[in-house]
Amino acid sequence: MGWIQDLVKPQQRVWEEFYRNRWAHDRVVRSTHGVNCTGGCSWAVYVKDGIITWEMQQTDYPLLESKLPPYEPRGCQRGISASWYVYSPIRVKYPYVRGRLLEYWREARARHSNPVEAWASIVEDAEKRRKYQWARGKGGFQRSTWDEVLELIAAACLYTARKWGPDRVAGFSPIPAMSYLSYAAGSRFLQLFGGFNMSFYDWYADLPNAFPEVWGDQTDVCESADWYNGKFIVSMGSNLNMTRTPDVHFISEARHEGAKFVVISPDFSQVAKYSDWWIPIKAGQDLPFWMAVNHVILKEFYVDRQVPYFIDYVKRYTDLPFLVELVPDGNAYRMRKLVRANRLARYADVTNGDWKMVVLDARTGEPRMPKGQVGFRWDKEKGKWNLKMEDGLDDSPIDPVLSLLGQHDEVVQVRFFDHGEKRWLLRGVPAKRLQLKDGSTILVTTAFDLHMAHFGLSRGLPGDYPASYDDDVPYTPAWQEKYTGIGRATVTRFAREFARNAEVTQGRSMVIIGASVNHWYHNNLIYRAVINALILCGCCGRNGGGMNHYVGQEKLTLIAPWTSLAFALDWVKPPRRQQSPIWHYVNSDQWRYEASFTDYDSIPPGARWAQGHSVDLVAKAVRLGWMPWYPQFNRNPLELVREAEAAGAKTEAEIVQYVVDQLKQGKLRFAVEDPDAPENWPRVWFIWRGNAIQSSAKGHEFFLRHYLGTHDNAVAPERAKDRVKVVRYREPAPRGKMDLVIDINFRMDSSALYSDIVLPTAFWYEKNDLNTTDLHSFVHPLGQAVPPVWEAKTDWEIFKALAKKVSQLAPLVFPEPVRDLVATPLMHDTPDELAQPEVQDWAQGECDLVPGKTMPHLQVVDRDYVNLYHRFISLGPRIKADGVSGNGVQIPMERFYDELLEGPVGGSPDPRRTRCVEWNGQKYPSLEDALDAANVLLHLAPET
Structure with missing residues (x-):
């Protein structure tokens, strides 16, 4: 070993200076990660000489109560390496435009002084439109300037509103809770413009359909601290050590407190390794397992003996009686x-x-x-x-x-x-x-x-009942074996322990469930089988018990004021919000490649709804007001209002009646009934804070073919031609419906690679924002540790700049306010829930067209494009008059709005106070900066 020679002298300890320099910093900023992670951890971001050097977990969480362990430490390996994104080589540094499109734009601008006419000259030239669409996904980006790209986008939006209608401008951004204001920036712009926001929770297949089916609400689950209260905890489809890293310590602590932890999983996953009992079920076969569990619970806790707590619970809180x-x-x-x-x-x-x-x-x-x-x-x-x-x-x-027996x-x-x-x-x-x-x-x-x-409990009654657990008849422990690979003794033991624990602890049996279950086609049935067992054992609504679904950071704690701000309800109502799964299914033409429902599945004789082609049922759902659809009609809604006024309509009611008459006479049709007609295509698509193309696309190849008009590898044959009855089948199928796709991103992901324009946005540590989650009740700030690097801007600044550019160009197209007709579906948490006791279809002559009853609501709203920017940066007076609402509860805001008006006009954004802006001689609370918007939200939020 004599050939080894020290390059430094250890005794001089010079490495200490390097170590000190590596961890030296000028200041520390509290922030978090605006990403779809339910951890929602707070981080200390360290900055030296204007550069982020490292981050570390915050450890000052308030203690919820003395009987619970503390929330900290919270964090994971992904979080502590997030700062590498800031200076990553895949960071989007400048505005980029597809080369072919940029060439056409610059040529058009040289010929046309009006940017809107310049855009028209491109998209109305079929050859040019086809060429720049075909270039999508093939590289060729060229660096542009902010002023150039904003003008191009604003011109495209205004042209679309004039030619086709503002409801042809779409926006997709997921998970508002991960960064409230970054989402709200785009949604506020879209709603002021008249465009629409696309849903995300259902599109990601993260929304548990069983929750609204059983409880009538989307998702409501316990915080992770409540896991500690559980005494029999089941994890299925959720790898807690990996996906709930900041929270899994509560499971460990609950086990130390005496809880039993069971994992139902096909593989010996990370979380299975730490369980008390691993049940290696076959993939996707959770449903028969839980059906047998319900069979045992009913047999042993309702028939053989009756548990008073269970009986009282189901009589008071369920529909079983x-x-x-x-x-x-x-x-x-x-x-x-x-x-x-x-x-x-x-x-x-x-x-x-x-x-x-x-x-x-x-x-x-x-x-x-x-x-x-x-x-x-x-x-x-x-x-x-x-x-x-x-x-x-x-x-x-x-x-x-409870029973008539x-x-x-x-x-x-x-x-x-x-x-x-x-x-x-x-x-x-x-x-x-x-x-x-x-x-x-x-x-x-x-x-x-x-x-x-x-469930097969005879109670001495005649019929096709099993005689024992060993009969292979639905839904006995023996019956489930052929599906699950789990022995009947295991299922029986599990059911007994699950229910007995609930009996002794008054409902403290808990199920933690996640994406691995929710992403199955029959996820709602699996969930409902689990929920059924929890309800039979009196677990739902109990601390330490219940059904806890964690897939995505969906919990908007500040939902009441945020909804008004994000969807511009302080200026215009109602908003346009689109359910994404049916929208993509229809607009990306995936329906054309499907046959009828009964070509794939058997159904009970006489079934009413599972008949025919799915796209016809989508059209029916839209026509009857059950689902939203944008574009709304096969005509521009701005023109539709003008037509009604030209026909003598003066009031909103008269305009609505004109439209109803047009529908009755067949002169006007819902766009969903002819989705491949050019007048019914979506035209401009904004994507921000998410990866809509490829990553989260269900049917990516169809997106490439029918949305983008570029190369694809779709191989499925079309099968719908002779099966659709309501929706028009056009031949050939259109390719390239989208005129313009804009991606706002800090990295070159697949959506960016397929978009026409890529705009550089700020990373999480470069902006001010807010963040909440299901797993705790804290509201975390995203504090701006450093300004956005290179030419990046925050989402708030990007959409504010776009709003300003639209207002600058608006006099060329809409010099005066215009009236827009907005169709909205029958809504949850409103009297619309009682619209029809029987399903009747006006198109079949079964009832009359009544907006808000047998068809969508129709309302007339004013669009002021010249003042769109002013409205964007100010909190409008409608929030004072109408208040805010969350989950159907209306909360007055008059006093709080007046308090906001006491702030000074102008000055710099300040985290300690709100500001005001003035325009057209009126004073409004300021939303000019994201910090202003955060202050307004926190001031108005009844939740805090």
Whole structure:
């Protein structure tokens, strides 16, 4: 070893100076990561000589309560290396334009003094349009200037609004909670312009459909600190050590506190390694496993013995006691609907009687109408939308009967479809005769009795019931073995431990579930099977229990004021917001490559909805107001209003009636019914804070072919031609619907590579913003540690600059305010929930066209393009008049708006105070800077 020679003398310890210099810093800024991570960790960002050098976890989280472990330490390997992005070689440094398009633009600008006419000369030239579209995805970007690209984009937007309508301008950005104001910048611009925002949570397949199906709301889950309260914790489809790194310590601490941790996973994942019990289920077969779990729970905790806590819970908080009508079907019966209160003499005249159901009261032996149903929410008489088990008519107490067994009039055979074997099962169900207000009678049972029959619990009744757990009949432990690969003894033991723990702890059995389950086609059925078990065991709504879905940072804690600011509700209402899955399915022409539903799946005989081609059902959903669709109609909505006014319409009601008449007469059609007609194409697409092309595209090759008009590798044959009945099938399919695609990004991802224009945006440590998450209740700031590098701008500054450019060019196209017609769907958390007790289609002559009832709402709004910039940078007066709302709760804002007006006009953005701006002689709270907007949000937020 004598050939080794020290290059430095260790005894001089010169390495210490290098080490000190590496970690030296001038200042520390609190920030976080504006990325789709539910961790939502707070970080200290260290800056030296204007350069970010490193970051470290913050450790000053407030303690929620003394009985819970602290939240910190929070962070992960991904977070602590985020600063490398700032100076990464893939960082977008300057504005870039596709070379072929930039060449055409500069030529057009040399010929046309009007930028809007310059853009028209390009997109109305079929050959030029085809050539720059074909260049997409093939490189050839050229560096441009901010002024040049902003003018090009503004001209394209204004041209589109004039030619086709502002509802042809689309914007996609995901997960607002990861950076509130960066999302709001683009959405505010789009809504002021008249464009639309596309949804993200459902498009990412992150939204758990079962939640709105069961509870009527999107997603509501516990914070990770509540994991510590759980005593039997199940993880499935969620690799907590990897994807919930900052929070998984609560699982470890819960185990130290005595909790049992079970992992259901096909592979021996990171989280399985740390479990007390790993159940290696076959991939995608969670549903039969949990159906068998429900079978065991019902058998041993409802039939063999009855647990008082469980019985009380399901009687008070579920629909299991409600009465369901049974109707004859051949030699048996089938279940129909819940019995409506207004069918009974006692409740014949109650308001919203179609939306109030009945239970059988054990005290009186008569049907009664409990409070808390949706009909009470929108009733004129207030104070009865609660879960008191009292009659909504006279406030008398109700003791709902859970099962009719033992007090039934007869036992009837009810049909249940076995999807696995594609057969009908006949199972005995106890039933009673119920007299209606007209003197006739119907046969009814409880939802609980149907539940028992569905899961195969005979309770001594006749029919196709299993005799034991060992019978291979739905949904026994033996039945699930062929699907899951899990033995019946394992399932039985799991169900007993799960339910017994819930019994002893009063509901502290918990399921943590994630994307690996939610991304299956039948995810809603899997989730509902799990939810069913949790409800039967009284776990939902209990600390340490319930269904906890974590896929994406979807929790907008400050949702009430943020919604008004982000969608410009302080200036114009209503907003245009689009459901992305159906929009992409139709506009990217994926429907053309599909056959009818029954070509792929078997359905029970007589099924009403699972018939025909999916695209026809999409069109029906739009036509009846169930789903939004933009572009709205096959005509420009600005022109549509002008036509109505030219025909004599003066008021908003008259304009709406003109449009309704046009639809009745077939002179106007919904754009979704002819999506391949050029007048119905989306034309301009903004992408920011996300990767819409390739990365999150479902059907990427179809995006390339039909959206972009560039090279693709799609190989599927078209199959829809002879199967669609409502939507028009045009031949050949169009290629290249989008006139302009703009990507705002700090890295060259796949969306950037396929876009026409790429704009450099700020990294998370280069801007001021806000961040919240599902997994804790803190509001984190994204503090600007350094200004954006190179020529990058924050999202707020980019869209503010674009708004200014639009206002500068607007006199060339829209010198005066114009009126726009906005169609919006029937909305959740509004009286629209009661729009139709029966599904009727006006297009089939089954009912009349009534906006907001049998079709979308239609409203006229003013678009002031000349003052679009002024509106962008100021909080409008409508928020003072209308207040803000969250989850259907309206909150007045008059006093708080007036407090904002007390701020000074002008000056520099200040985190300690708000400012004001003045234009056209009026003073408004300032939104000129992202810091101003953050201050306004925090001032107005009732949540904080």
